[in-house]
Amino acid sequence: MDFRAFLERRFQAAVAPDVDLTITLVAGGRRLTTFAVENGALRFDPPNEADVTFSFDTVERAVAVLGGTESPMDAFMAGAFRADGHLPLAFVLLGLFGSGDVTPPP
Template structure:
C-alpha cells in the first residue's frame, strides 16, 4: 500500500541531517483524500491524522506523492509543473520541499 511506503520515506527524510531544526505540522493528500499527517520536531516524526497542519501538499495521486517524497522525482519541478500544490504556509512549504529533493543525504544520524 502506498501510504506505508510513504510513511517510511517521511521518517527517513525527517530524521536525516538535512532537516536542521525544522518544527512543522504537515499533511499529505491525494486529491480530496488525506493520506497522512505528521509533526516534525527535532528530527523526530510523529504521525497524527487529526492534527491541524501548517502545510498540506496535495498530489494528483498517491503514486505521485511517493515518487516526489521518495526523491525519485524533483519536487520543485513537480510543483512548477502543477503536479501538486501546497496549501498553507508557502515559505515553510519550500523549506519542507528541500527534505525531498533528489540526491539528498537521508542517512539517519547515529
C-alpha cells in the same frame, strides 16, 4: 505501498533539529497522513492542526517528488504539487525527506 513507512525510511533527522512544523499530505483529494516534526523527531497523527497542507495529484507523484526521482518544480508547474499558501515550506518538506534543503528561501 505503506506511505508512512516510506516517510519513516526517508526522514532526515539530522537536518531537522530546529524544525517545528506539522504537515498534512494529500493525494488525489484524499488525506494520506498528518505528521509533526519536532526536535528532529517525526511523529504521526499529532493532536495539533497542520501548519501547511501539500497536495499531490497521485500517491505515486508524492512518492516520486519526496523520494527525489521527480522534480518538485516540474510537478508544481504541471499542477501536480500544490501548497495551501505556504509554498516556501515546500523546501522544508523536501529537505526533511532527503530531496532538498530544509532552509526556506527568504
